[in-house]
Amino acid sequence: MAIDQQSAPPSPGPTLAHRRVQRMLATVGGFAITLLLTFLGLLAITFFIGRVIPIDPVLAVVGDRATQAQYDAARIAMGLDLPLWQQFISYVGKVFSGDLGMSVSTGRPVIEDLSRFFPATFEMATLGILIGCVIGIPLGVTAAARQGSWIDQIIRVVGLLGYSVPAFWLGLVGLALFYARLRWVGGPGRLDIFYDGLVSPVTGMILIDSLLQGEIDIFWNAVSHIILPAAVLGFFSLAYIARMTRSFMLDQLSQEFVTTARVKGVPERVVIWRHAFNPIRVPLITVVGLSYAGLLEGSVMIETVFSWPGIGNYLTTALLNADMNAVLGSTLVIGAVFIVINKVSDVLYRVLDPRAR
Amino acid sequence: MNTRDWLLADSPASRWQANAGRAYRVFTALMRNPLSVLGGVIILVLLLTAAFAPWIAPYSPTGQDLTSRLLPPSATNWMGTDELGRDIFSRVVWGSQITLTIVLLVALISAPLGLLVGAVAGYFGGWIDRILMGFTDVFLSLPKLILALAFVAALGPGINNAIIAIAITSWPAYARIARAETLTIRNAEYISAVQLAGGGPIRIIVQHILPLCTSSMIIRVTLDMAGVILTAAGLGFIGLGAQPPLPEWGAMISRGRTFILDQWWVATMPGFAIIIVSLGFCFLGDGLRDVLDPKSEGKS
Amino acid sequence: MTAPLLTVENLRVSFPTHSGRVEVVKGLSFTLGRERLGIVGESGSGKSMTGRSILKLIRKPGLVTADKLNFEGIDILDQNEKQMRAIRGARISMVMQDPKFSLNPVMTVGEQIAEALVTHQKLPRRDVQARIIEMLHAVRINDPERVARLYPHEVSGGMGQRIMIAMMLIPEPELLIADEPTSALDVSVQAQVLDIIDELVRNKGMGLILISHDLNLVSRYCDRILVMNAGHVVEECAAGQLANAQHPYTRGLLAAMPVINETRDELPVLDRTQWAGT
Numbered sequence: 001m002a003i004d005q006q007s008a009p010p011s012p013g014p015t016l017a018h019r020r021v022q023r024m025l026a027t028v029g030g031f032a033i034t035l036l037l038t039f040l041g042l043l044a045i046t047f048f049i050g051r052v053i054p055i056d057p058v059l060a061v062v063g064d065r066a067t068q069a070q071y072d073a074a075r076i077a078m079g080l081d082l083p084l085w086q087q088f089i090s091y092v093g094k095v096f097s098g099d100l101g102m103s104v105s106t107g108r109p110v111i112e113d114l115s116r117f118f119p120a121t122f123e124m125a126t127l128g129i130l131i132g133c134v135i136g137i138p139l140g141v142t143a144a145a146r147q148g149s150w151i152d153q154i155i156r157v158v159g160l161l162g163y164s165v166p167a168f169w170l171g172l173v174g175l176a177l178f179y180a181r182l183r184w185v186g187g188p189g190r191l192d193i194f195y196d197g198l199v200s201p202v203t204g205m206i207l208i209d210s211l212l213q214g215e216i217d218i219f220w221n222a223v224s225h226i227i228l229p230a231a232v233l234g235f236f237s238l239a240y241i242a243r244m245t246r247s248f249m250l251d252q253l254s255q256e257f258v259t260t261a262r263v264k265g266v267p268e269r270v271v272i273w274r275h276a277f278n279p280i281r282v283p284l285i286t287v288v289g290l291s292y293a294g295l296l297e298g299s300v301m302i303e304t305v306f307s308w309p310g311i312g313n314y315l316t317t318a319l320l321n322a323d324m325n326a327v328l329g330s331t332l333v334i335g336a337v338f339i340v341i342n343k344v345s346d347v348l349y350r351v352l353d354p355r356a357r
Numbered sequence: 358m359n360t361r362d363w364l365l366a367d368s369p370a371s372r373w374q375a376n377a378g379r380a381y382r383v384f385t386a387l388m389r390n391p392l393s394v395l396g397g398v399i400i401l402v403l404l405l406t407a408a409f410a411p412w413i414a415p416y417s418p419t420g421q422d423l424t425s426r427l428l429p430p431s432a433t434n435w436m437g438t439d440e441l442g443r444d445i446f447s448r449v450v451w452g453s454q455i456t457l458t459i460v461l462l463v464a465l466i467s468a469p470l471g472l473l474v475g476a477v478a479g480y481f482g483g484w485i486d487r488i489l490m491g492f493t494d495v496f497l498s499l500p501k502l503i504l505a506l507a508f509v510a511a512l513g514p515g516i517n518n519a520i521i522a523i524a525i526t527s528w529p530a531y532a533r534i535a536r537a538e539t540l541t542i543r544n545a546e547y548i549s550a551v552q553l554a555g556g557g558p559i560r561i562i563v564q565h566i567l568p569l570c571t572s573s574m575i576i577r578v579t580l581d582m583a584g585v586i587l588t589a590a591g592l593g594f595i596g597l598g599a600q601p602p603l604p605e606w607g608a609m610i611s612r613g614r615t616f617i618l619d620q621w622w623v624a625t626m627p628g629f630a631i632i633i634v635s636l637g638f639c640f641l642g643d644g645l646r647d648v649l650d651p652k653s654e655g656k657s
Numbered sequence: 658m659t660a661p662l663l664t665v666e667n668l669r670v671s672f673p674t675h676s677g678r679v680e681v682v683k684g685l686s687f688t689l690g691r692e693r694l695g696i697v698g699e700s701g702s703g704k705s706m707t708g709r710s711i712l713k714l715i716r717k718p719g720l721v722t723a724d725k726l727n728f729e730g731i732d733i734l735d736q737n738e739k740q741m742r743a744i745r746g747a748r749i750s751m752v753m754q755d756p757k758f759s760l761n762p763v764m765t766v767g768e769q770i771a772e773a774l775v776t777h778q779k780l781p782r783r784d785v786q787a788r789i790i791e792m793l794h795a796v797r798i799n800d801p802e803r804v805a806r807l808y809p810h811e812v813s814g815g816m817g818q819r820i821m822i823a824m825m826l827i828p829e830p831e832l833l834i835a836d837e838p839t840s841a842l843d844v845s846v847q848a849q850v851l852d853i854i855d856e857l858v859r860n861k862g863m864g865l866i867l868i869s870h871d872l873n874l875v876s877r878y879c880d881r882i883l884v885m886n887a888g889h890v891v892e893e894c895a896a897g898q899l900a901n902a903q904h905p906y907t908r909g910l911l912a913a914m915p916v917i918n919e920t921r922d923e924l925p926v927l928d929r930t931q932w933a934g935t
Contacts, residue, residue, distance in 0.1 A: 041494075042499060044505065050511065066479060083530045102552070152771045163584070163635065164635030164639055166591065168594050172614060172624050173621075173624075179618075246661075259759070262760045263745055263825070264746040264772060264776055265743065265776050267742060291445040301502075303615070304595065315503075315506065324511070335499050338498070339499070
């Protein structure tokens with residue numbers, strides 16, 4: 001939008017702000033619609049996996065020793081005699097009312113299990129993304145500022161390793177080295193056994209709960225347990241964030257306005273952080289969001305390795321027990337969180353960038 | 358006129374010469390980048406290992422020897438032995454066949470599928486485009502690994518189902534690329550020329566649009582192979598992929614988990630194989646991207 | 658003439674390519690007093706590189722050499738990066754081509770102008786603000802308080818370039834390099850922008866190097882003209898003497914300009930064979 005001084009109204013304040021609000025509302029409205037559609041798509045996929053692929057979902061429930069009458073009763077109870085689209089609608093209705101079915105292996109409603117296990121995953125992934133940002137962004141910026149230097153080469157290698165090292169393997173090697181050999185960190189699980197159950201769950205995140213209840217010993221024990229899995233997750237987000245930061249920064253550093261800043265005699269540190277880095281803060285939010293969503297996925301593997309009682313562990317246990325309600329419920333929750341993070345970072349992008357306002 | 362001149366001719370006399378010349382230029386450009394050479398060598402070694410596994414592996418991959426269980430790496434067992442006394446090196450060598458099969462099949466299923474969906478959506482536009490791409494976007498906005506896990510859970514564990522599940526979750530990225538390329542080609546003069554000459558949509562898509570998408574597709578597929586290997590290994594690790602006694606690398610790591618604290622080599626060695634092969638695909642993919650599509654550097 | 662502001666002798670700028678180093682500026686020499694010098698040439702003639710090498714802004718792997726590159730007794734090539742920063746902006750400044758790209762998109766106009774000032778002078782906040790408003794007035798912006806709060810994408814090209822000039826002149830440098838300052842602008846505002854540059858440069862007694870491909874424009878706003886072609890200076894003359902230029906390249910350029918009451922049916926195309934090999 002170009003306002004030349006001649007054509008601009010004397011006090012453009014209210015109209016400009018008004019237009020900004022309008023555009024923001026339109027963005028948010030479009031956002032809600034795509035979010036809803038994507039979520040429906042996710043439901044369609046889980047529905048398809050749960051009801052269509054298995055050759056006989058009834059058999060999976062009643063077992064192969066059931067009589068014909070039992071079988072038919074179960075079939076009608078599951079609504080499988082209805083046309084597929086009606087089944088889908090009732091499935092969507094159930095999900096939106098929070099009914100994800102019962103878990104065969106725990107005997108509890110899936111939604112209850114998930115809300116119990118979610119905080120552990122959330123705690124670990126959040127710490128992981130913090131590690132990834134705090135180390136990855138400065139590394140990426142430095143690599144771009146000194147393109148071709150040794151630090152740039154390291155970023156390149158770290159970035160590629162982030163794409164080629166299996167997360168579960170890195171976790172195992174970390175355990176073997178830092179727990180078994182060096183004794184630097186706590187082992188699998190969230191706490192040592194004798195601390196277990198001493199903190200009553202408030203948020204479900206032990207680091208926060210233990211501090212709230214003044215249990216400093218437990219806090220440090222929890223730190224020693226969470227630091228390794230979080231660092232492994234952090235490595236993968238670091239690799240991605242550093243690589244993207246570097247590429248964004250290189251793009252900015254080749255822009256004319258960076259030369260302008262140098263012409264002004266601005267110190268190189270200011271050129272890099274104020275002029276080149278500031279414009280990429282907004283796209284970086286998207287990168288961090290994507291990376292965070294990716295960590296939720298990575299936590300499935302990591303939780304298995306570290307016996308971490310989170311959603312990932314719940315999901316793999318359910319997979320091995322063919323507990324389909326639990327599998328689909330976890331898929332749905334992880335998928336939904338993934339979608340929301342993705343779309344929110346997308347919207348933040350549009351709301352925060354002054355050029356898009 | 359020598360071969361090199363023929364390959365680098367500015368005005369090739371035949372389509373065959375043009376293709377060969379282009380391939381030669383890509384090849385020489387790749388050879389200038391040490392990392393892509395390394396990547397190529399790694400892939401070549403993988404291919405040879407898989408082809409000649411029976412001759413390379415010193416022992417049988419499934420032959421148990423309970424007297425020599427959990428031996429550390431030594432001159433006779435380069436990577437040590439596992440809990441059943443099997444030679445880990447031999448199992449890693451045989452495992453290359455499984456990895457290669459997975460990678461090839463996933464590429465052969467998902468790339469053409471994605472290409473077709475993307476090209477059809479891009480060429481026809483309108484409602485077809487919206488429906489196909491809406492579908493693609495839903496898949497793209499979901500976590501791949503979780504989706505693959507759920508599919509395998511429904512289909513049942515096993516290597517074939519693992520391949521199907523990974524392929525199902527990989528095609529949307531290719532559809533996006535193919536659509537973007539098709540949109541830029543669709544309105545080109547020569548497409549109009551084919552239309553005027555009476556060429557139908559199938560002919561145009563298959564003969565004129567798909568060939569032009571291949572170079573970006575090759576880059577993307579190569580770069581994605583590392584991810585495919587990791588996902589397959591992950592499925593194997595959880596116990597949903599290749600089943601024992603198959604020497605699949607992820608499943609081998611899973612077995613070695615029990616011994617990780619004392620016999621580290623059982624779980625560690627197959628991991629190195631995964632890393633090296635994945636890195637090989639990354640290096641080669643990066644190199645190919647620099648040569649074939651220099652503009653998109655860093656935007657993966 | 659008193660001691661020159663800037664002396665350049667045998668300036669060479671080169672870049673590595675697949676087939677060895679390529680020189681884009683090949684042995685350029687000139688002196689500049691507190692006057693207005695125009696450098697003219699087509700794109701690729703090395704004129705922009707000349708401007709940037711005076712500020713030592715050619716980044717590696719580009720290479721700048723000269724027998725002499727002297728600004729007010731300072732040997733530019735001898736300065737380290739820190740010393741150069743004290744010169745850039747404060748003593749030599751440069752107006753760049755296109756304000757769409759040369760202004761930082763996420764900083765307000767006011768912040769960017771302030772930065773140019775406070776990098777070189779420690780001033781109380783209120784004084785900085787007053788200087789910015791004064792400077793924006795000087796480049797004929799009517800509503801400086803409001804404009805200072807705008808982002809670059811909210812102003813027009815002509816206004817953007819006036820902001821650029823304000824930013825580059827606020828630390829009061831002795832030499833201003835204007836690198837194609839109007840070629841990205843509408844014809845209607847080109848003269849306005851150049852008039853502003855001209856007025857400010859004269860009032861402050863600064864030196865000006867105006868880099869352009871537009872012979873007419875340069876001869877109107879400059880005292881002396883260098884004509885560059887393929888890295889060489891092919892002609893040096895006073896602006897008024899341009900019509901008597903000797904070199905075939907300059908003559909060719911002049912002949913290719915349309916004039917009012919044109920009698921030619923067709924404008925001639927440059928015949929490059931005449932000076933090939935120079």
